[in-house]
Amino acid sequence: MAYNPITRARAKPSGGRGETLVWYLTRLSAVALFVLALSHFSITHFVFDPSEQTAEWIRENRWSSLVWRSFDWLMLMMVLLHSALGMRTVLSDIVTRPRARMLVLSGLYILTIILFVLGSAVVFTLPGMEVAAAR
Amino acid sequence: MSRYLGLAFTYRGGAGSWAYVLHRLSGIGVWLFIVLHVLDIWLVGANAEAYDEILAFYASPAGRVMETLLGAALLYHALNGMRILLIDLWPSLTRWHRQLWWLSWILFFGLGVPGALIILKPIWQGLIPAVAGLVIPGVR
């Protein structure tokens, strides 16, 4: 696979629409995560302390706001997209036999879909919005 | 195994590109945490008591050391990722790649050390009076 001689990151693929799309989506989601993931880490560790963010606190504070539910759902999608594409590259480098590679990558995609379903379920269904409505 | 070690150390044929080896390792590490983290947040709805137990671990000394390492991996990956993106978008920046490399390390330590101190505060806070008590007689 061609790579950038300075950063050793994947070079933009020439030809092959699918791989070019993967290259762009990795970078697009990376820009989003630079903002979303770094601010999320700062809020959960520097603004608040891990010890205070109990399930009740999440219900009544963070997720009583539609803005933060949307923020967290967008972050979920971006991180699953970015890391699934990234792990696809990593695993394809390690597992080279075609059948084994297909099995391993299928496992990665299934795990990613499960995480997307569970993460979306809790963002959408956790009670707490009525707390905001009552204010 | 030897093939995998070779992959890690002469990744993509380069003469030991540590920046990218670290990018890959930090990406894998953060991904492993994300798998755990989506599941623990799912528990907020499915089993709040179990979530609170996991949270108690995150807030414990061992959990805080883990979060510091997680934060370091995320910050390194984010900064090096930005360096990759900038050079991808504007290849003319290649001229300044050494400066970008040093800039990313300045930001890593400049932001990372204060961040680590905040996360680890409950651990070192207790140490100050203890150490002072050893050094200065009469102080507890």
Ligand code: HEM
């Ligand atoms: C915070 C902002 C982030 C930025 C700016 C960023 C940037 C990047 C870039 C540009 C690449 C592509 C490298 C290439 O094409 O060779 C990459 C790869 C990767 N990223 Fe990220 N990323 C970020 C966050 C994350 C997060 C949160 C995770 C994990 C959940 C992650 C996991 C990965 C993985 C596994 C790879 C593949 C590494 C490889 O091919 O060796 N990244 N990242």
